Structures are given as C-alpha cells and as structure tokens.
Amino acid sequence: MAERPRRIALMLDLNWPYKRHASVFAGTQKYVEEQGWESVIDEYAYDSLASVGPRKRLPYDGVIARATKVLHKRARELNLPVVNVWNSSPVRDSMPSVFPDYVASGRMRAEHLLSRGLRKFACLGCRSDTSDCFEIEAFQEAIQERGFQCKTAWIPLTFWQSLKKWRGTEQTIDAWMDGWKLPMGIFVGGDNLGRMVVQKCRERGWRVPEDAAIVAGRNEEVLCERPRPSITSIEMGFERVGYEAARLLGHLMDGGVPPRGPMLLQPEGLVVRESTDFFAVEDELVAAALEFIAKNSHSRIGQDDVARALTVETRTLQNRFRKVLAQPIAATIRNVRLERAKRELAQTDRSLKNIAHDVGFGSSMRMYELFKRELGITPIEFRRQRRL
Missing domain, CATH: 3.40.50.2300 (Response regulator)
Structure with missing residues (x-):
C-alpha cells in the first residue's frame, strides 16, 4: 500500500489581496508540488486541531501560518510542526519563522x-x-x-x-x-x-x-x-518566503532541529x-554630472570623461563632488553600476558576463571583485539569496 503523501495546512489570511499573503502561498505551492505533498487552505487550522482526540489521527502533518497565539498553543500541545510567516505575530519569537530581511x-x-x-x-x-x-x-x-x-x-x-x-x-x-x-x-x-x-x-x-x-x-x-x-x-521576495517556509516545515516534519532564530531572506531588489527619478542637488554642476553618470554608466567612463562632458577641469568637479556628496566621482559611478547590477541579478536570468558588460564593469571578474569588497558576497551568492 502506497504511503499517504504529507498533508499540510495553510493559514495565510488569503482574503487579503496582498503579496505578503498571495505570493507566500504561491511559494509554498512550488515546494509542495516538488515534494508531492497535499496542501489544504484552512484559515481556522487551530479549530481543526482542537477536535483531535487522544486516539484520533492528526488532520495535518504540519502547518504554515500567519501564526496566532491559539494556533501556537494547540500545535505545541500536539507536537505538530508549524512555521510562521507573519512578522508581527504575537508568537514570532516562540516558533520557527521565515521573513524578508x-x-x-x-x-x-x-x-x-x-x-x-x-x-x-x-x-x-x-x-x-x-x-x-x-x-x-x-x-x-x-x-x-x-x-x-x-x-x-x-x-x-x-x-x-x-x-x-x-x-x-x-x-x-x-x-x-x-x-x-x-x-x-x-x-x-x-x-x-x-x-x-x-x-x-x-x-x-x-x-x-x-x-x-x-x-x-x-x-x-x-x-x-x-x-x-x-x-x-x-x-521583497514573498514567494521565496513561502518556498523556504515549506522547505523548513519539511525539515521539522523529518524531525530536524528548528533554527535558533527567524530565517531572514534578502529582498530581491529596488x-x-x-x-x-530625480537628482536633488542644488549645485547645478554636480546635478549635471549625476545625470551624465546615470545615462552613461554602462559605458567605460571615468572621472575625466564626466569632467570632459561638462567642459570643466577634473579637479574642480572632484572638489565639488566631495563638498556636495561627500564622495569622489569614481565612487558615485561605482555605486550606480552596483545598483544596476544588483537589479539585473535579482530580476533576470542573464549571464554574469553580459550583466557586467552592460552595466559598465567591463568584465565579470571586475564585478566579482567589487561585490566581494562592497557587499562581502559574490554576484552568484547575491543572486541566489534573492531567488528561489
């Protein structure tokens, strides 16, 4: 006789039409389908559990929920694994949880x-x-x-x-x-x-x-x-929250040890x-330079190119940048490229080589070096943190 597939309850307040509800649900379904589980939407799962007697089989093997006090209490009494996905839950510090960072x-x-x-x-x-x-x-x-x-x-x-x-x-x-x-x-x-x-x-x-x-x-x-x-x-990556919550629930249903604190997932990006879409700089020269950098950061430009485009001495422009923005021209160009690279990594499947070229780093190795220095992780690790 075939073993019954795992059956989990989803208590996610799906009557609210927000991503933090619907996208979490979508993420759970991706993992549920991969594992061959059965999922049941039960917005009153705590009540379904309340009717379980000493000899009656539990209706669920686990629950993913925007967890309430009553659900937490009943699940603990029954030794039933629950993963919380509600950051404002009154029991967020008392149970395994997954949230965006x-x-x-x-x-x-x-x-x-x-x-x-x-x-x-x-x-x-x-x-x-x-x-x-x-x-x-x-x-x-x-x-x-x-x-x-x-x-x-x-x-x-x-x-x-x-x-x-x-x-x-x-x-x-x-x-x-x-x-x-x-x-x-x-x-x-x-x-x-x-x-x-x-x-x-x-x-x-x-x-x-x-x-x-x-x-x-x-x-x-x-x-x-x-x-x-x-x-x-x-x-924010709420679908990843649902996916990782389901993965964590599977770990708990297998008898795994719960994490010591909530699992925090990096947002996908801005x-x-x-x-x-505006540069709020009163200094007209710096504002013009920022606009030029925004439009041309994908090209191999440096501080001399920016100054040349504005027909001003590089030293003069550099001094104005340090005075107005408290950072040099090169750092501004680098930050614009990093911001665009992060969006491309999070929101597309394009290769590192193509992204590095198109945002102005020139090579994937240069992009790798900057990500390690500025963010402490590689571009691949950055992408992995923001994807399922």
Whole structure:
C-alpha cells in the first residue's frame, strides 16, 4: 500500500489581496508540488486541531501560518510542526519563522534616496506593524550614519477602518508634511500610504519627485504603477518566503532541529519608478554630472570623461563632488553600476558576463571583485539569496 503523501495546512489570511499573503502561498505551492505533498487552505487550522482526540489521527502533518497565539498553543500541545510567516505575530519569537530581511530593505531604501543627492528625509509607518518598525529603524540608522536626520510619523495599523481613524490619519500626515523643508526623501511603509502621500503633495502644489522623492511599500504593482507618477518600491521576495517556509516545515516534519532564530531572506531588489527619478542637488554642476553618470554608466567612463562632458577641469568637479556628496566621482559611478547590477541579478536570468558588460564593469571578474569588497558576497551568492 502506497504511503499517504504529507498533508499540510495553510493559514495565510488569503482574503487579503496582498503579496505578503498571495505570493507566500504561491511559494509554498512550488515546494509542495516538488515534494508531492497535499496542501489544504484552512484559515481556522487551530479549530481543526482542537477536535483531535487522544486516539484520533492528526488532520495535518504540519502547518504554515500567519501564526496566532491559539494556533501556537494547540500545535505545541500536539507536537505538530508549524512555521510562521507573519512578522508581527504575537508568537514570532516562540516558533520557527521565515521573513524578508526588513533591516536590509530599510537600508536599501535609504541608500537609494541618498544616491539621489537628498539631504533631508522623512518616514511614515504603522507602529504596530513590526515590519515597518524594523525598516524605519534601519532607514533612520543609515541616514544618521551619513550625518542627516529623519522626521518620522506613526499612524494606526487599521487607519482605514473608521471615519474617525481616517480623518485622524489625514491630520497626522498633514502635520508631518508641515515640517518638511523641500526637497525631501521620503520612505512610506505601505503602498496605499504611498499613494496618499503623493496625493497630499499634489494638493500642496509640490512636485514628485523634484520636491518629494518617495519610495513606498512592497511593490504592489497595481498601486505603484498607476496613476502617474509611478512609485519606486522594493520587491521583497514573498514567494521565496513561502518556498523556504515549506522547505523548513519539511525539515521539522523529518524531525530536524528548528533554527535558533527567524530565517531572514534578502529582498530581491529596488524597483525604480518615476517617484525617485530625480537628482536633488542644488549645485547645478554636480546635478549635471549625476545625470551624465546615470545615462552613461554602462559605458567605460571615468572621472575625466564626466569632467570632459561638462567642459570643466577634473579637479574642480572632484572638489565639488566631495563638498556636495561627500564622495569622489569614481565612487558615485561605482555605486550606480552596483545598483544596476544588483537589479539585473535579482530580476533576470542573464549571464554574469553580459550583466557586467552592460552595466559598465567591463568584465565579470571586475564585478566579482567589487561585490566581494562592497557587499562581502559574490554576484552568484547575491543572486541566489534573492531567488528561489
């Protein structure tokens, strides 16, 4: 008689149409199909487990869930493996978990806005959303390391649930924006909140991105791409979260030892759109140089080429870069190439040789050396971290 395939429950709040729900589900299904398991959507898995008597077989071999206290308690009583994928879970520190690395994504957002020449910053998030808290703290630290400050505002997680909360949230956002000194670099936790901030900027007659460069949310395309301006965001890799959660569950069902802490997966990369397509530098010479670098970084250009294009002495331009951006021209060119290479590695299957050539490194060995020096990992390791 053939052995029954493993049967796992998925408790992922799929009624919410967000990537952190649906894409996690898609990732679990990829692994489930590879293993020949059976998966069951059961948003009340804890209740299904509650009816299990001492002699009755468990309905599931394991559970992947946005874990609640009651699920954790019941699964522990039954010695049933559970993997949590909800960063704000009240039991996140008490059970095996898989999350995107929100500290890494927070720093990524800051580095992107800093690369645009911005020197004044603001954050908006939901204090009861653990993901927002991790990202904003990392964003603030990255900004402060460069000697700048960040004006932060917090709103309720369920700000849309009542008219009173909605109006209160609008007042909080208005008061937060009243303190801005343009141009600003802004990080907003949610894609929907990002749209609200864009609308508020329009109401004030502020331009996006010239006055307010905004990076928001976790790349919900419907909210990010329309209406214009489209909003820069980060692809967090939630499908990988689901895949790795299923892999970890398999390890636990085999009797494996749970990891000591949550498994953190690097975000796939920044998706740059119109809301940050701008260099906020008051120095016209440096701004022109940044625009030239952005358009030509794929070519074999160096500091002399940039200066020649602007008909200025290299030493003069170098001094202006150090004064305005606190870094030399060569470092700026290198950072632009690294950012583009990271996007290509995360979002395409192109060869390292072709990517290195097209972003301006010249050779895959040169790209390898820079990734090891700047990031501490190889391009292949970077790609592997951001793919299934």
